[in-house]
Amino acid sequence: MLSKRSQYALKALSYLTEKYKEGPVLISEIARKKKIPLKFLENILLELKLIGILDSKKGKGGGYFLIKPPSKVRVADIIRKVNGPIAMLPCVSLYFYERCKNCDEKHCALHDIMIEVRDATLNILEKRTLVDLAAMP
Amino acid sequence: MLSKRSQYALKALSYLTEKYKEGPVLISEIARKKKIPLKFLENILLELKLIGILDSKKGKGGGYFLIKPPSKVRVADIIRKVNGPIAMLPCVSLYFYERCKNCDEKHCALHDIMIEVRDATLNILEKRTLVDLAAMP
DNA sequence: CACTACCCTACCAACCGGGTAGAGTTGCTT
DNA sequence: AAGCAACTCTACCCGGTTGGTAGGGTAGTG
Structure with missing residues:
Protein backbone atom coordinates (compact mmCIF):
# COMPACT_ATOMS: atom_id res chain seq x y z
CA MET A 1 0.00 0.00 0.00
CA ILE A 67 6.55 23.94 -11.97
CA LYS A 68 6.36 21.79 -15.13
CA PRO A 69 3.59 20.92 -17.59
CA PRO A 70 1.53 18.01 -16.20
CA SER A 71 2.40 15.89 -19.23
CA LYS A 72 6.05 15.92 -18.18
CA VAL A 73 5.47 14.49 -14.70
CA ARG A 74 5.27 10.70 -14.53
CA VAL A 75 3.22 8.98 -11.84
CA ALA A 76 5.97 6.43 -11.26
CA ASP A 77 8.47 9.16 -10.45
CA ILE A 78 6.15 10.83 -7.96
CA ILE A 79 5.60 7.55 -6.15
CA ARG A 80 9.33 6.82 -6.05
CA LYS A 81 10.15 10.21 -4.60
CA VAL A 82 7.37 10.38 -2.04
CA ASN A 83 6.78 6.74 -1.16
CA GLY A 84 10.05 5.00 -2.03
CA PRO A 85 10.57 1.79 -3.99
CA ILE A 86 7.81 0.52 -6.25
CA ALA A 87 9.19 -3.01 -6.18
CA MET A 88 8.12 -5.39 -3.41
CA LEU A 89 11.68 -6.39 -2.47
CA PRO A 90 14.87 -4.30 -2.22
CA CYS A 91 16.74 -6.86 -4.33
CA VAL A 92 14.48 -6.25 -7.35
CA SER A 93 14.26 -2.46 -7.12
CA LEU A 94 15.75 -0.45 -9.97
CA TYR A 95 16.18 2.82 -8.09
CA PHE A 96 16.60 1.56 -4.52
CA TYR A 97 18.46 -1.68 -5.09
CA GLU A 98 19.97 -3.55 -2.14
CA ARG A 99 21.63 -6.89 -2.34
CA CYS A 100 19.96 -9.85 -0.69
CA LYS A 101 21.96 -11.30 2.20
CA ASN A 102 20.04 -14.54 2.49
CA CYS A 103 19.78 -15.73 -1.08
CA ASP A 104 21.64 -16.04 -4.32
CA GLU A 105 19.77 -13.90 -6.82
CA LYS A 106 20.63 -16.18 -9.70
CA HIS A 107 18.88 -19.08 -8.03
CA CYS A 108 16.15 -17.33 -6.08
CA ALA A 109 12.65 -18.05 -7.31
CA LEU A 110 11.13 -15.35 -5.12
CA HIS A 111 13.44 -12.86 -6.80
CA ASP A 112 12.22 -13.92 -10.25
CA ILE A 113 8.55 -13.62 -9.34
CA MET A 114 9.02 -10.18 -7.85
CA ILE A 115 10.84 -8.96 -10.96
CA GLU A 116 7.81 -10.00 -12.97
CA VAL A 117 5.52 -8.06 -10.64
CA ARG A 118 7.77 -5.02 -10.76
CA ASP A 119 7.86 -4.98 -14.56
CA ALA A 120 4.11 -5.35 -14.86
CA THR A 121 3.63 -2.45 -12.46
CA LEU A 122 6.18 -0.17 -14.08
CA ASN A 123 4.74 -0.91 -17.46
CA ILE A 124 1.62 0.91 -16.29
CA LEU A 125 2.96 3.60 -13.97
CA GLU A 126 5.78 4.82 -16.20
CA LYS A 127 3.38 5.49 -19.05
CA ARG A 128 1.04 7.63 -16.97
CA THR A 129 1.54 11.32 -16.18
CA LEU A 130 -0.34 13.92 -14.17
CA VAL A 131 -2.50 14.53 -17.22
CA ASP A 132 -3.93 11.04 -16.80
CA LEU A 133 -4.63 11.70 -13.13
CA ALA A 134 -6.73 14.75 -13.82
CA ALA A 135 -8.80 13.24 -16.60
CA MET A 136 -12.27 13.78 -15.20
CA PRO A 137 -15.40 13.29 -17.27
CA MET B 1 7.59 -2.61 -0.45
CA ILE B 67 0.31 -28.08 7.15
CA LYS B 68 -0.73 -28.26 3.49
CA PRO B 69 1.02 -29.38 0.28
CA PRO B 70 3.09 -26.45 -1.06
CA SER B 71 1.11 -26.49 -4.30
CA LYS B 72 -2.02 -25.50 -2.37
CA VAL B 73 -0.57 -22.34 -0.83
CA ARG B 74 -0.73 -19.26 -3.04
CA VAL B 75 1.86 -16.50 -2.71
CA ALA B 76 -0.84 -13.83 -2.98
CA ASP B 77 -2.66 -15.24 0.05
CA ILE B 78 0.49 -15.31 2.17
CA ILE B 79 1.22 -11.68 1.35
CA ARG B 80 -2.35 -10.65 2.14
CA LYS B 81 -2.31 -12.39 5.51
CA VAL B 82 1.12 -11.27 6.65
CA ASN B 83 1.57 -7.91 4.91
CA GLY B 84 -1.96 -6.72 4.23
CA PRO B 85 -3.42 -5.30 1.02
CA ILE B 86 -1.65 -5.96 -2.27
CA ALA B 87 -3.33 -2.98 -3.95
CA MET B 88 -1.73 0.44 -3.70
CA LEU B 89 -4.89 2.20 -2.51
CA PRO B 90 -7.59 1.05 -0.07
CA CYS B 91 -10.28 1.99 -2.58
CA VAL B 92 -9.03 -0.56 -5.13
CA SER B 93 -8.35 -3.42 -2.74
CA LEU B 94 -10.43 -6.56 -3.14
CA TYR B 95 -9.91 -7.99 0.36
CA PHE B 96 -9.31 -4.79 2.36
CA TYR B 97 -11.61 -2.36 0.54
CA GLU B 98 -12.29 1.05 2.04
CA ARG B 99 -14.29 3.75 0.39
CA CYS B 100 -12.53 6.89 -0.72
CA LYS B 101 -13.67 10.01 1.14
CA ASN B 102 -12.11 12.51 -1.20
CA CYS B 103 -13.09 11.27 -4.62
CA ASP B 104 -15.90 9.76 -6.60
CA GLU B 105 -14.69 6.36 -7.71
CA LYS B 106 -16.64 6.53 -10.93
CA HIS B 107 -14.78 9.64 -12.01
CA CYS B 108 -11.39 9.14 -10.38
CA ALA B 109 -8.56 8.61 -12.81
CA LEU B 110 -6.16 7.60 -10.04
CA HIS B 111 -8.59 4.89 -9.06
CA ASP B 112 -8.62 3.53 -12.60
CA ILE B 113 -4.85 3.42 -12.89
CA MET B 114 -4.46 1.66 -9.58
CA ILE B 115 -7.01 -0.98 -10.56
CA GLU B 116 -4.89 -1.71 -13.60
CA VAL B 117 -1.80 -2.07 -11.43
CA ARG B 118 -3.63 -4.31 -8.99
CA ASP B 119 -4.89 -6.61 -11.72
CA ALA B 120 -1.47 -6.90 -13.33
CA THR B 121 0.03 -7.79 -9.95
CA LEU B 122 -2.63 -10.29 -8.96
CA ASN B 123 -2.41 -11.93 -12.35
CA ILE B 124 1.08 -12.98 -11.36
CA LEU B 125 0.84 -13.56 -7.61
CA GLU B 126 -2.37 -15.57 -7.64
CA LYS B 127 -0.92 -18.07 -10.06
CA ARG B 128 2.16 -18.73 -7.97
CA THR B 129 2.35 -21.13 -5.03
CA LEU B 130 5.04 -22.18 -2.59
CA VAL B 131 6.21 -24.72 -5.14
CA ASP B 132 7.31 -21.87 -7.36
CA LEU B 133 9.18 -20.25 -4.47
CA ALA B 134 11.28 -23.30 -3.81
CA ALA B 135 12.20 -24.05 -7.40
CA MET B 136 15.97 -24.04 -7.15
CA PRO B 137 18.23 -25.24 -9.91
C1' DC C 1 16.09 -35.47 31.51
C1' DA C 2 17.15 -33.01 27.55
C1' DC C 3 15.23 -30.76 23.89
C1' DT C 4 12.30 -27.67 21.80
C1' DA C 5 8.36 -24.70 20.93
C1' DC C 6 5.99 -21.23 23.30
C1' DC C 7 5.22 -16.99 25.77
C1' DC C 8 6.25 -12.89 28.39
C1' DT C 9 8.67 -8.64 29.72
C1' DA C 10 11.54 -4.83 28.72
C1' DC C 11 14.21 -1.89 25.93
C1' DC C 12 15.63 0.79 21.83
C1' DA C 13 15.71 3.74 17.53
C1' DA C 14 13.33 5.18 13.62
C1' DC C 15 9.28 6.25 11.01
C1' DC C 16 4.10 7.36 10.23
C1' DG C 17 0.13 10.10 10.67
C1' DG C 18 -1.16 13.49 12.40
C1' DG C 19 -1.96 18.22 15.85
C1' DT C 20 -0.61 22.96 17.56
C1' DA C 21 1.89 27.36 17.85
C1' DG C 22 3.95 30.84 15.97
C1' DA C 23 7.40 33.19 13.01
C1' DG C 24 8.36 35.10 8.46
C1' DT C 25 7.14 37.05 3.86
C1' DT C 26 4.29 39.45 0.67
C1' DG C 27 0.67 42.43 -1.28
C1' DC C 28 -3.04 45.64 -0.71
C1' DT C 29 -4.90 49.55 1.43
C1' DT C 30 -4.79 53.86 3.49
C1' DA D 1 5.34 54.69 4.55
C1' DA D 2 2.68 51.99 7.84
C1' DG D 3 -0.15 48.45 8.97
C1' DC D 4 -2.86 44.58 8.41
C1' DA D 5 -4.38 40.38 6.36
C1' DA D 6 -3.20 36.56 3.55
C1' DC D 7 -0.16 33.16 3.01
C1' DT D 8 3.89 30.06 3.55
C1' DC D 9 7.25 28.10 6.44
C1' DT D 10 9.38 26.18 10.67
C1' DA D 11 9.40 23.67 14.78
C1' DC D 12 8.13 20.85 18.29
C1' DC D 13 5.00 17.19 20.29
C1' DC D 14 2.10 13.06 20.40
C1' DG D 15 0.69 8.05 20.15
C1' DG D 16 1.28 4.01 17.48
C1' DT D 17 3.88 0.75 14.48
C1' DT D 18 8.19 -1.45 12.65
C1' DG D 19 12.25 -3.93 13.24
C1' DG D 20 14.80 -5.38 16.03
C1' DT D 21 17.90 -7.14 20.81
C1' DA D 22 17.99 -9.56 25.15
C1' DG D 23 16.54 -12.46 28.74
C1' DG D 24 13.89 -15.63 31.23
C1' DG D 25 10.26 -18.91 32.26
C1' DT D 26 6.79 -22.79 31.02
C1' DA D 27 5.18 -26.80 29.01
C1' DG D 28 5.01 -30.72 25.99
C1' DT D 29 7.66 -34.83 24.01
C1' DG D 30 11.23 -38.38 22.81
Whole structure:
Protein backbone atom coordinates (compact mmCIF):
# COMPACT_ATOMS: atom_id res chain seq x y z
CA MET A 1 0.00 0.00 0.00
CA LEU A 2 1.00 3.58 -0.59
CA SER A 3 1.42 5.59 2.61
CA LYS A 4 -1.25 8.16 3.47
CA ARG A 5 1.34 10.78 2.64
CA SER A 6 1.72 9.45 -0.89
CA GLN A 7 -2.00 9.10 -1.40
CA TYR A 8 -2.54 12.70 -0.35
CA ALA A 9 0.35 13.85 -2.54
CA LEU A 10 -1.23 12.24 -5.61
CA LYS A 11 -4.64 13.69 -4.81
CA ALA A 12 -3.18 17.15 -4.32
CA LEU A 13 -1.21 16.96 -7.55
CA SER A 14 -4.26 15.89 -9.49
CA TYR A 15 -6.10 18.94 -8.14
CA LEU A 16 -3.21 21.24 -9.02
CA THR A 17 -3.22 19.77 -12.52
CA GLU A 18 -6.88 20.68 -12.94
CA LYS A 19 -6.07 24.24 -11.86
CA TYR A 20 -2.83 24.39 -13.80
CA LYS A 21 -3.71 27.47 -15.83
CA GLU A 22 -5.27 29.41 -12.98
CA GLY A 23 -2.12 30.35 -11.07
CA PRO A 24 -1.29 29.61 -7.43
CA VAL A 25 -3.78 27.51 -5.44
CA LEU A 26 -4.22 27.89 -1.68
CA ILE A 27 -3.20 25.00 0.57
CA SER A 28 -6.51 25.46 2.34
CA GLU A 29 -8.44 25.10 -0.91
CA ILE A 30 -6.70 21.84 -1.78
CA ALA A 31 -7.24 20.57 1.77
CA ARG A 32 -10.94 21.41 1.63
CA LYS A 33 -11.63 19.99 -1.81
CA LYS A 34 -9.60 16.82 -1.37
CA LYS A 35 -10.40 16.37 2.32
CA ILE A 36 -6.79 16.30 3.46
CA PRO A 37 -5.74 17.43 6.98
CA LEU A 38 -4.49 20.98 6.47
CA LYS A 39 -1.24 20.90 8.40
CA PHE A 40 -0.29 17.50 7.06
CA LEU A 41 -0.91 18.73 3.53
CA GLU A 42 1.21 21.81 4.19
CA ASN A 43 4.07 19.48 5.01
CA ILE A 44 3.52 17.29 1.97
CA LEU A 45 3.39 20.24 -0.44
CA LEU A 46 6.61 21.57 1.02
CA GLU A 47 8.26 18.23 0.27
CA LEU A 48 6.93 18.27 -3.29
CA LYS A 49 8.47 21.70 -3.65
CA LEU A 50 11.86 20.56 -2.36
CA ILE A 51 11.67 17.57 -4.70
CA GLY A 52 11.22 19.97 -7.59
CA ILE A 53 7.66 19.22 -8.66
CA LEU A 54 5.95 22.31 -7.24
CA ASP A 55 6.80 25.92 -6.51
CA SER A 56 5.05 28.35 -4.17
CA LYS A 57 4.33 32.01 -3.77
CA LYS A 58 3.87 33.70 -0.42
CA GLY A 59 1.54 36.50 0.55
CA LYS A 60 -1.83 37.49 -0.82
CA GLY A 61 -2.63 35.77 -4.09
CA GLY A 62 -0.04 33.15 -3.22
CA GLY A 63 -0.26 29.40 -3.08
CA TYR A 64 1.22 26.33 -4.73
CA PHE A 65 1.51 25.54 -8.44
CA LEU A 66 3.10 22.99 -10.78
CA ILE A 67 6.55 23.94 -11.97
CA LYS A 68 6.36 21.79 -15.13
CA PRO A 69 3.59 20.92 -17.59
CA PRO A 70 1.53 18.01 -16.20
CA SER A 71 2.40 15.89 -19.23
CA LYS A 72 6.05 15.92 -18.18
CA VAL A 73 5.47 14.49 -14.70
CA ARG A 74 5.27 10.70 -14.53
CA VAL A 75 3.22 8.98 -11.84
CA ALA A 76 5.97 6.43 -11.26
CA ASP A 77 8.47 9.16 -10.45
CA ILE A 78 6.15 10.83 -7.96
CA ILE A 79 5.60 7.55 -6.15
CA ARG A 80 9.33 6.82 -6.05
CA LYS A 81 10.15 10.21 -4.60
CA VAL A 82 7.37 10.38 -2.04
CA ASN A 83 6.78 6.74 -1.16
CA GLY A 84 10.05 5.00 -2.03
CA PRO A 85 10.57 1.79 -3.99
CA ILE A 86 7.81 0.52 -6.25
CA ALA A 87 9.19 -3.01 -6.18
CA MET A 88 8.12 -5.39 -3.41
CA LEU A 89 11.68 -6.39 -2.47
CA PRO A 90 14.87 -4.30 -2.22
CA CYS A 91 16.74 -6.86 -4.33
CA VAL A 92 14.48 -6.25 -7.35
CA SER A 93 14.26 -2.46 -7.12
CA LEU A 94 15.75 -0.45 -9.97
CA TYR A 95 16.18 2.82 -8.09
CA PHE A 96 16.60 1.56 -4.52
CA TYR A 97 18.46 -1.68 -5.09
CA GLU A 98 19.97 -3.55 -2.14
CA ARG A 99 21.63 -6.89 -2.34
CA CYS A 100 19.96 -9.85 -0.69
CA LYS A 101 21.96 -11.30 2.20
CA ASN A 102 20.04 -14.54 2.49
CA CYS A 103 19.78 -15.73 -1.08
CA ASP A 104 21.64 -16.04 -4.32
CA GLU A 105 19.77 -13.90 -6.82
CA LYS A 106 20.63 -16.18 -9.70
CA HIS A 107 18.88 -19.08 -8.03
CA CYS A 108 16.15 -17.33 -6.08
CA ALA A 109 12.65 -18.05 -7.31
CA LEU A 110 11.13 -15.35 -5.12
CA HIS A 111 13.44 -12.86 -6.80
CA ASP A 112 12.22 -13.92 -10.25
CA ILE A 113 8.55 -13.62 -9.34
CA MET A 114 9.02 -10.18 -7.85
CA ILE A 115 10.84 -8.96 -10.96
CA GLU A 116 7.81 -10.00 -12.97
CA VAL A 117 5.52 -8.06 -10.64
CA ARG A 118 7.77 -5.02 -10.76
CA ASP A 119 7.86 -4.98 -14.56
CA ALA A 120 4.11 -5.35 -14.86
CA THR A 121 3.63 -2.45 -12.46
CA LEU A 122 6.18 -0.17 -14.08
CA ASN A 123 4.74 -0.91 -17.46
CA ILE A 124 1.62 0.91 -16.29
CA LEU A 125 2.96 3.60 -13.97
CA GLU A 126 5.78 4.82 -16.20
CA LYS A 127 3.38 5.49 -19.05
CA ARG A 128 1.04 7.63 -16.97
CA THR A 129 1.54 11.32 -16.18
CA LEU A 130 -0.34 13.92 -14.17
CA VAL A 131 -2.50 14.53 -17.22
CA ASP A 132 -3.93 11.04 -16.80
CA LEU A 133 -4.63 11.70 -13.13
CA ALA A 134 -6.73 14.75 -13.82
CA ALA A 135 -8.80 13.24 -16.60
CA MET A 136 -12.27 13.78 -15.20
CA PRO A 137 -15.40 13.29 -17.27
CA MET B 1 7.59 -2.61 -0.45
CA LEU B 2 6.86 -5.67 1.61
CA SER B 3 7.70 -5.31 5.30
CA LYS B 4 10.76 -7.13 6.62
CA ARG B 5 8.35 -9.39 8.45
CA SER B 6 6.73 -10.44 5.17
CA GLN B 7 10.04 -10.89 3.41
CA TYR B 8 11.27 -13.15 6.21
CA ALA B 9 8.00 -15.07 6.17
CA LEU B 10 8.34 -15.81 2.47
CA LYS B 11 11.97 -16.85 2.87
CA ALA B 12 11.11 -19.13 5.75
CA LEU B 13 8.23 -20.70 3.87
CA SER B 14 10.40 -21.35 0.84
CA TYR B 15 12.89 -23.15 3.10
CA LEU B 16 10.14 -25.21 4.72
CA THR B 17 8.92 -26.13 1.25
CA GLU B 18 12.34 -27.49 0.34
CA LYS B 19 12.29 -29.59 3.49
CA TYR B 20 8.64 -30.52 3.14
CA LYS B 21 9.19 -34.27 3.16
CA GLU B 22 11.77 -34.28 5.93
CA GLY B 23 9.52 -33.56 8.88
CA PRO B 24 9.74 -30.71 11.41
CA VAL B 25 12.47 -28.11 10.93
CA LEU B 26 14.08 -26.22 13.81
CA ILE B 27 13.52 -22.48 14.10
CA SER B 28 17.23 -22.11 14.64
CA GLU B 29 18.01 -23.97 11.41
CA ILE B 30 15.75 -21.70 9.36
CA ALA B 31 17.21 -18.64 11.05
CA ARG B 32 20.76 -19.77 10.32
CA LYS B 33 20.20 -20.81 6.72
CA LYS B 34 18.08 -17.81 5.76
CA LYS B 35 19.93 -15.32 7.96
CA ILE B 36 16.87 -14.19 9.86
CA PRO B 37 17.11 -12.84 13.45
CA LEU B 38 16.12 -15.78 15.64
CA LYS B 39 13.70 -14.10 18.01
CA PHE B 40 12.00 -12.21 15.22
CA LEU B 41 11.59 -15.42 13.24
CA GLU B 42 10.13 -17.19 16.27
CA ASN B 43 7.40 -14.59 16.32
CA ILE B 44 6.77 -14.76 12.57
CA LEU B 45 6.47 -18.56 12.54
CA LEU B 46 4.02 -18.40 15.40
CA GLU B 47 1.87 -16.03 13.35
CA LEU B 48 2.04 -18.34 10.34
CA LYS B 49 0.83 -21.14 12.59
CA LEU B 50 -2.09 -19.09 13.91
CA ILE B 51 -2.95 -18.13 10.34
CA GLY B 52 -3.17 -21.81 9.49
CA ILE B 53 -0.22 -22.23 7.15
CA LEU B 54 2.14 -24.04 9.52
CA ASP B 55 1.95 -26.40 12.45
CA SER B 56 4.60 -27.20 15.05
CA LYS B 57 5.80 -29.98 17.28
CA LYS B 58 7.60 -29.54 20.59
CA GLY B 59 10.43 -31.56 22.09
CA LYS B 60 13.21 -33.53 20.47
CA GLY B 61 12.66 -33.99 16.76
CA GLY B 62 10.25 -31.07 16.88
CA GLY B 63 10.04 -27.89 14.84
CA TYR B 64 7.81 -26.25 12.27
CA PHE B 65 6.34 -27.76 9.14
CA LEU B 66 3.83 -26.98 6.41
CA ILE B 67 0.31 -28.08 7.15
CA LYS B 68 -0.73 -28.26 3.49
CA PRO B 69 1.02 -29.38 0.28
CA PRO B 70 3.09 -26.45 -1.06
CA SER B 71 1.11 -26.49 -4.30
CA LYS B 72 -2.02 -25.50 -2.37
CA VAL B 73 -0.57 -22.34 -0.83
CA ARG B 74 -0.73 -19.26 -3.04
CA VAL B 75 1.86 -16.50 -2.71
CA ALA B 76 -0.84 -13.83 -2.98
CA ASP B 77 -2.66 -15.24 0.05
CA ILE B 78 0.49 -15.31 2.17
CA ILE B 79 1.22 -11.68 1.35
CA ARG B 80 -2.35 -10.65 2.14
CA LYS B 81 -2.31 -12.39 5.51
CA VAL B 82 1.12 -11.27 6.65
CA ASN B 83 1.57 -7.91 4.91
CA GLY B 84 -1.96 -6.72 4.23
CA PRO B 85 -3.42 -5.30 1.02
CA ILE B 86 -1.65 -5.96 -2.27
CA ALA B 87 -3.33 -2.98 -3.95
CA MET B 88 -1.73 0.44 -3.70
CA LEU B 89 -4.89 2.20 -2.51
CA PRO B 90 -7.59 1.05 -0.07
CA CYS B 91 -10.28 1.99 -2.58
CA VAL B 92 -9.03 -0.56 -5.13
CA SER B 93 -8.35 -3.42 -2.74
CA LEU B 94 -10.43 -6.56 -3.14
CA TYR B 95 -9.91 -7.99 0.36
CA PHE B 96 -9.31 -4.79 2.36
CA TYR B 97 -11.61 -2.36 0.54
CA GLU B 98 -12.29 1.05 2.04
CA ARG B 99 -14.29 3.75 0.39
CA CYS B 100 -12.53 6.89 -0.72
CA LYS B 101 -13.67 10.01 1.14
CA ASN B 102 -12.11 12.51 -1.20
CA CYS B 103 -13.09 11.27 -4.62
CA ASP B 104 -15.90 9.76 -6.60
CA GLU B 105 -14.69 6.36 -7.71
CA LYS B 106 -16.64 6.53 -10.93
CA HIS B 107 -14.78 9.64 -12.01
CA CYS B 108 -11.39 9.14 -10.38
CA ALA B 109 -8.56 8.61 -12.81
CA LEU B 110 -6.16 7.60 -10.04
CA HIS B 111 -8.59 4.89 -9.06
CA ASP B 112 -8.62 3.53 -12.60
CA ILE B 113 -4.85 3.42 -12.89
CA MET B 114 -4.46 1.66 -9.58
CA ILE B 115 -7.01 -0.98 -10.56
CA GLU B 116 -4.89 -1.71 -13.60
CA VAL B 117 -1.80 -2.07 -11.43
CA ARG B 118 -3.63 -4.31 -8.99
CA ASP B 119 -4.89 -6.61 -11.72
CA ALA B 120 -1.47 -6.90 -13.33
CA THR B 121 0.03 -7.79 -9.95
CA LEU B 122 -2.63 -10.29 -8.96
CA ASN B 123 -2.41 -11.93 -12.35
CA ILE B 124 1.08 -12.98 -11.36
CA LEU B 125 0.84 -13.56 -7.61
CA GLU B 126 -2.37 -15.57 -7.64
CA LYS B 127 -0.92 -18.07 -10.06
CA ARG B 128 2.16 -18.73 -7.97
CA THR B 129 2.35 -21.13 -5.03
CA LEU B 130 5.04 -22.18 -2.59
CA VAL B 131 6.21 -24.72 -5.14
CA ASP B 132 7.31 -21.87 -7.36
CA LEU B 133 9.18 -20.25 -4.47
CA ALA B 134 11.28 -23.30 -3.81
CA ALA B 135 12.20 -24.05 -7.40
CA MET B 136 15.97 -24.04 -7.15
CA PRO B 137 18.23 -25.24 -9.91
C1' DC C 1 16.09 -35.47 31.51
C1' DA C 2 17.15 -33.01 27.55
C1' DC C 3 15.23 -30.76 23.89
C1' DT C 4 12.30 -27.67 21.80
C1' DA C 5 8.36 -24.70 20.93
C1' DC C 6 5.99 -21.23 23.30
C1' DC C 7 5.22 -16.99 25.77
C1' DC C 8 6.25 -12.89 28.39
C1' DT C 9 8.67 -8.64 29.72
C1' DA C 10 11.54 -4.83 28.72
C1' DC C 11 14.21 -1.89 25.93
C1' DC C 12 15.63 0.79 21.83
C1' DA C 13 15.71 3.74 17.53
C1' DA C 14 13.33 5.18 13.62
C1' DC C 15 9.28 6.25 11.01
C1' DC C 16 4.10 7.36 10.23
C1' DG C 17 0.13 10.10 10.67
C1' DG C 18 -1.16 13.49 12.40
C1' DG C 19 -1.96 18.22 15.85
C1' DT C 20 -0.61 22.96 17.56
C1' DA C 21 1.89 27.36 17.85
C1' DG C 22 3.95 30.84 15.97
C1' DA C 23 7.40 33.19 13.01
C1' DG C 24 8.36 35.10 8.46
C1' DT C 25 7.14 37.05 3.86
C1' DT C 26 4.29 39.45 0.67
C1' DG C 27 0.67 42.43 -1.28
C1' DC C 28 -3.04 45.64 -0.71
C1' DT C 29 -4.90 49.55 1.43
C1' DT C 30 -4.79 53.86 3.49
C1' DA D 1 5.34 54.69 4.55
C1' DA D 2 2.68 51.99 7.84
C1' DG D 3 -0.15 48.45 8.97
C1' DC D 4 -2.86 44.58 8.41
C1' DA D 5 -4.38 40.38 6.36
C1' DA D 6 -3.20 36.56 3.55
C1' DC D 7 -0.16 33.16 3.01
C1' DT D 8 3.89 30.06 3.55
C1' DC D 9 7.25 28.10 6.44
C1' DT D 10 9.38 26.18 10.67
C1' DA D 11 9.40 23.67 14.78
C1' DC D 12 8.13 20.85 18.29
C1' DC D 13 5.00 17.19 20.29
C1' DC D 14 2.10 13.06 20.40
C1' DG D 15 0.69 8.05 20.15
C1' DG D 16 1.28 4.01 17.48
C1' DT D 17 3.88 0.75 14.48
C1' DT D 18 8.19 -1.45 12.65
C1' DG D 19 12.25 -3.93 13.24
C1' DG D 20 14.80 -5.38 16.03
C1' DT D 21 17.90 -7.14 20.81
C1' DA D 22 17.99 -9.56 25.15
C1' DG D 23 16.54 -12.46 28.74
C1' DG D 24 13.89 -15.63 31.23
C1' DG D 25 10.26 -18.91 32.26
C1' DT D 26 6.79 -22.79 31.02
C1' DA D 27 5.18 -26.80 29.01
C1' DG D 28 5.01 -30.72 25.99
C1' DT D 29 7.66 -34.83 24.01
C1' DG D 30 11.23 -38.38 22.81
